[in-house]
Amino acid sequence: GAGVSQSPSNKVTEKGKDVELRCDPISGHTALYWYRQSLGQGLEFLIYFQGNSAPDKSGLPSDRFSAERTGGSVSTLTIQRTQQEDSAVYLCASSLGDRRTSPLHFGNGTRLTVT
Amino acid sequence: AQKITQTQPGMFVQEKEAVTLDCTYDTSDQSYGLFWYKQPSSGEMIFLIYQGSYDEQNATEGRYSLNFQKARKSANLVISASQLGDSAMYFCAMREGRKAAGNKLTFGGGTRVLVKP
Numbered sequence: 347g348a349g350v351s352q353s354p355s356n357k358v359t360e361k362g363k364d365v366e367l368r369c370d371p372i373s374g375h376t377a378l379y380w381y382r383q384s385l386g387q388g389l390e391f392l393i394y395f396q397g398n399s400a401p402d403k404s405g406l407p408s409d410r411f412s413a414e415r416t417g418g419s420v421s422t423l424t425i426q427r428t429q430q431e432d433s434a435v436y437l438c439a440s441s442l443g444d445r446r447t448s449p450l451h452f453g454n455g456t457r458l459t460v461t
Numbered sequence: 462a463q464k465i466t467q468t469q470p471g472m473f474v475q476e477k478e479a480v481t482l483d484c485t486y487d488t489s490d491q492s493y494g495l496f497w498y499k500q501p502s503s504g505e506m507i508f509l510i511y512q513g514s515y516d517e518q519n520a521t522e523g524r525y526s527l528n529f530q531k532a533r534k535s536a537n538l539v540i541s542a543s544q545l546g547d548s549a550m551y552f553c554a555m556r557e558g559r560k561a562a563g564n565k566l567t568f569g570g571g572t573r574v575l576v577k578p
Contacts, residue, residue, distance in 0.1 A: 387571075435504065437506065446492060447511060
Protein backbone atom coordinates (compact mmCIF):
# COMPACT_ATOMS: atom_id res chain seq x y z
CA GLY A 347 0.00 0.00 0.00
CA ALA A 348 0.95 3.66 -0.16
CA GLY A 349 3.37 4.98 2.38
CA VAL A 350 3.52 8.36 4.11
CA SER A 351 3.47 11.10 1.51
CA GLN A 352 5.01 14.53 2.06
CA SER A 353 4.95 17.59 -0.13
CA PRO A 354 6.77 19.48 -1.37
CA SER A 355 9.95 17.43 -1.40
CA ASN A 356 12.02 20.60 -1.53
CA LYS A 357 11.19 24.15 -0.55
CA VAL A 358 13.39 27.21 -0.85
CA THR A 359 12.06 30.35 0.78
CA GLU A 360 13.28 33.77 1.75
CA LYS A 361 13.81 34.69 5.36
CA GLY A 362 10.65 36.13 6.84
CA LYS A 363 8.21 34.28 4.59
CA ASP A 364 5.68 31.72 5.82
CA VAL A 365 5.80 28.11 4.61
CA GLU A 366 3.38 25.20 4.77
CA LEU A 367 4.49 21.58 4.68
CA ARG A 368 1.99 18.81 4.03
CA CYS A 369 1.82 15.22 5.24
CA ASP A 370 -0.56 12.49 4.14
CA PRO A 371 -0.23 9.51 6.52
CA ILE A 372 -0.75 5.83 5.80
CA SER A 373 -4.44 5.05 5.56
CA GLY A 374 -5.76 3.77 8.87
CA HIS A 375 -2.90 5.12 10.95
CA THR A 376 -4.32 7.18 13.77
CA ALA A 377 -1.07 8.62 15.10
CA LEU A 378 0.90 11.27 13.21
CA TYR A 379 4.23 12.84 14.12
CA TRP A 380 6.43 15.65 12.87
CA TYR A 381 10.20 15.58 13.35
CA ARG A 382 12.99 17.86 12.22
CA GLN A 383 16.45 16.72 11.14
CA SER A 384 19.24 19.23 10.73
CA LEU A 385 22.19 18.36 8.53
CA GLY A 386 24.06 15.35 9.90
CA GLN A 387 22.03 15.34 13.11
CA GLY A 388 19.50 13.10 14.79
CA LEU A 389 15.77 13.60 14.73
CA GLU A 390 14.14 16.27 16.87
CA PHE A 391 10.52 15.71 17.88
CA LEU A 392 8.16 18.56 17.07
CA ILE A 393 4.52 17.52 17.51
CA TYR A 394 2.30 14.45 17.78
CA PHE A 395 -1.38 13.87 16.95
CA GLN A 396 -3.42 10.88 18.11
CA GLY A 397 -7.03 10.59 16.99
CA ASN A 398 -9.19 13.33 18.45
CA SER A 399 -6.95 13.94 21.46
CA ALA A 400 -5.23 17.25 22.03
CA PRO A 401 -1.88 17.22 20.21
CA ASP A 402 1.41 16.97 22.08
CA LYS A 403 3.11 20.22 21.07
CA SER A 404 5.97 19.93 23.54
CA GLY A 405 8.66 19.83 20.85
CA LEU A 406 7.72 22.94 18.90
CA PRO A 407 10.75 25.26 19.13
CA SER A 408 8.87 28.55 19.07
CA ASP A 409 5.42 30.03 18.54
CA ARG A 410 6.30 30.53 14.88
CA PHE A 411 5.67 26.81 14.46
CA SER A 412 2.18 25.35 14.38
CA ALA A 413 0.51 22.26 12.99
CA GLU A 414 -2.96 21.01 12.41
CA ARG A 415 -4.49 17.75 11.38
CA THR A 416 -7.78 17.85 9.54
CA GLY A 417 -10.29 15.03 9.66
CA GLY A 418 -7.83 12.79 11.45
CA SER A 419 -5.80 12.39 8.29
CA VAL A 420 -3.76 15.02 6.43
CA SER A 421 -1.54 17.30 8.50
CA THR A 422 0.01 20.66 7.73
CA LEU A 423 3.06 22.08 9.52
CA THR A 424 3.26 25.87 9.23
CA ILE A 425 6.34 27.93 9.95
CA GLN A 426 5.75 31.67 10.11
CA ARG A 427 8.41 34.32 9.51
CA THR A 428 11.02 31.72 8.64
CA GLN A 429 14.57 32.11 9.90
CA GLN A 430 17.77 30.62 8.54
CA GLU A 431 18.01 28.27 11.51
CA ASP A 432 14.73 26.71 10.36
CA SER A 433 16.59 25.16 7.43
CA ALA A 434 16.34 21.38 7.88
CA VAL A 435 14.57 18.29 6.64
CA TYR A 436 11.09 18.02 8.09
CA LEU A 437 9.96 14.43 8.45
CA CYS A 438 6.42 13.23 8.98
CA ALA A 439 5.62 9.79 10.34
CA SER A 440 2.52 7.81 11.16
CA SER A 441 1.84 4.73 13.24
CA LEU A 442 -0.98 2.32 13.89
CA GLY A 443 -2.33 3.66 17.15
CA ASP A 444 -0.24 4.68 20.11
CA ARG A 445 0.81 1.30 21.38
CA ARG A 446 4.33 1.01 22.66
CA THR A 447 5.09 -1.64 20.05
CA SER A 448 3.97 0.34 17.01
CA PRO A 449 6.87 1.48 14.84
CA LEU A 450 6.74 4.84 13.11
CA HIS A 451 6.63 4.82 9.32
CA PHE A 452 8.31 7.87 7.84
CA GLY A 453 7.79 9.87 4.69
CA ASN A 454 10.71 11.02 2.55
CA GLY A 455 10.69 14.45 4.14
CA THR A 456 10.59 18.04 2.98
CA ARG A 457 13.95 19.74 2.66
CA LEU A 458 13.47 23.37 3.68
CA THR A 459 16.10 25.95 2.81
CA VAL A 460 15.71 29.47 4.13
CA THR A 461 17.86 32.00 2.28
CA ALA B 462 20.52 14.02 30.31
CA GLN B 463 20.53 12.22 26.98
CA LYS B 464 17.79 9.65 26.73
CA ILE B 465 19.48 7.73 23.92
CA THR B 466 23.26 7.66 23.46
CA GLN B 467 25.05 6.31 20.43
CA THR B 468 28.75 6.67 21.12
CA GLN B 469 30.07 5.66 17.69
CA PRO B 470 29.69 8.56 15.25
CA GLY B 471 31.06 6.48 12.38
CA MET B 472 32.58 3.12 11.59
CA PHE B 473 33.93 1.06 8.76
CA VAL B 474 33.12 -2.60 8.31
CA GLN B 475 34.42 -5.10 5.78
CA GLU B 476 31.84 -6.65 3.48
CA LYS B 477 30.54 -10.00 4.78
CA GLU B 478 31.67 -9.29 8.33
CA ALA B 479 29.39 -8.58 11.30
CA VAL B 480 29.14 -5.18 12.92
CA THR B 481 27.74 -4.09 16.29
CA LEU B 482 26.26 -0.63 16.77
CA ASP B 483 26.06 0.54 20.36
CA CYS B 484 23.02 2.12 21.97
CA THR B 485 22.44 2.95 25.62
CA TYR B 486 19.28 4.51 26.98
CA ASP B 487 18.05 6.21 30.09
CA THR B 488 14.56 5.76 31.50
CA SER B 489 12.88 5.19 34.82
CA ASP B 490 9.95 3.44 33.16
CA GLN B 491 9.54 -0.32 33.44
CA SER B 492 7.60 -0.45 30.19
CA TYR B 493 9.26 0.91 27.06
CA GLY B 494 10.09 -0.01 23.50
CA LEU B 495 13.37 0.23 21.62
CA PHE B 496 13.62 0.67 17.86
CA TRP B 497 16.38 0.78 15.27
CA TYR B 498 16.08 2.68 12.00
CA LYS B 499 18.29 2.85 8.92
CA GLN B 500 18.68 6.04 6.92
CA PRO B 501 20.49 5.60 3.58
CA SER B 502 21.91 8.58 1.73
CA SER B 503 18.59 8.94 -0.07
CA GLY B 504 17.11 10.11 3.24
CA GLU B 505 14.23 7.78 3.95
CA MET B 506 13.92 6.31 7.45
CA ILE B 507 13.54 2.54 7.34
CA PHE B 508 12.31 0.63 10.39
CA LEU B 509 14.56 -2.37 11.11
CA ILE B 510 13.77 -4.00 14.43
CA TYR B 511 11.87 -3.61 17.69
CA GLN B 512 12.56 -4.81 21.25
CA GLY B 513 10.07 -4.49 24.10
CA SER B 514 11.29 -4.05 27.65
CA TYR B 515 9.39 -7.13 28.78
CA ASP B 516 10.60 -9.31 25.94
CA GLU B 517 12.78 -12.06 27.33
CA GLN B 518 14.35 -12.99 24.03
CA ASN B 519 16.49 -10.78 21.85
CA ALA B 520 14.67 -9.61 18.74
CA THR B 521 15.84 -10.82 15.35
CA GLU B 522 14.83 -9.79 11.83
CA GLY B 523 16.80 -11.47 9.08
CA ARG B 524 20.40 -10.25 9.30
CA TYR B 525 19.52 -7.85 12.11
CA SER B 526 19.51 -8.82 15.75
CA LEU B 527 19.26 -6.79 18.89
CA ASN B 528 21.53 -7.54 21.84
CA PHE B 529 19.27 -6.37 24.69
CA GLN B 530 20.88 -6.06 28.12
CA LYS B 531 18.20 -4.58 30.32
CA ALA B 532 20.25 -4.21 33.49
CA ARG B 533 22.90 -2.28 31.59
CA LYS B 534 20.25 -0.33 29.65
CA SER B 535 21.81 -1.19 26.35
CA ALA B 536 20.22 -2.26 23.06
CA ASN B 537 22.98 -2.87 20.56
CA LEU B 538 22.18 -3.66 16.93
CA VAL B 539 24.11 -6.47 15.29
CA ILE B 540 24.21 -6.67 11.50
CA SER B 541 25.53 -9.99 10.30
CA ALA B 542 27.19 -10.63 6.92
CA SER B 543 27.40 -6.93 6.00
CA GLN B 544 26.50 -5.93 2.46
CA LEU B 545 27.42 -2.81 0.50
CA GLY B 546 23.78 -1.74 0.74
CA ASP B 547 24.07 -1.61 4.52
CA SER B 548 26.09 1.62 4.21
CA ALA B 549 23.84 4.16 5.90
CA MET B 550 23.15 6.10 9.07
CA TYR B 551 21.63 4.00 11.85
CA PHE B 552 19.47 5.44 14.61
CA CYS B 553 18.43 3.93 17.91
CA ALA B 554 15.15 5.20 19.39
CA MET B 555 13.00 4.68 22.46
CA ARG B 556 9.34 5.09 23.28
CA GLU B 557 8.64 5.30 27.01
CA GLY B 558 5.53 3.73 28.45
CA ARG B 559 4.33 6.25 30.99
CA LYS B 560 1.63 8.64 29.87
CA ALA B 561 3.53 11.75 30.91
CA ALA B 562 6.26 10.91 28.41
CA GLY B 563 3.80 11.23 25.60
CA ASN B 564 4.01 8.85 22.70
CA LYS B 565 6.97 10.16 20.78
CA LEU B 566 10.07 8.26 19.78
CA THR B 567 13.25 9.81 21.15
CA PHE B 568 16.22 9.28 18.83
CA GLY B 569 19.94 9.00 19.39
CA GLY B 570 22.44 10.96 17.36
CA GLY B 571 23.08 8.09 14.97
CA THR B 572 26.04 6.01 13.78
CA ARG B 573 27.25 6.19 10.20
CA VAL B 574 28.30 2.82 8.80
CA LEU B 575 30.38 2.43 5.66
CA VAL B 576 30.77 -1.08 4.29
CA LYS B 577 34.02 -1.62 2.39
CA PRO B 578 34.22 -4.13 -0.49
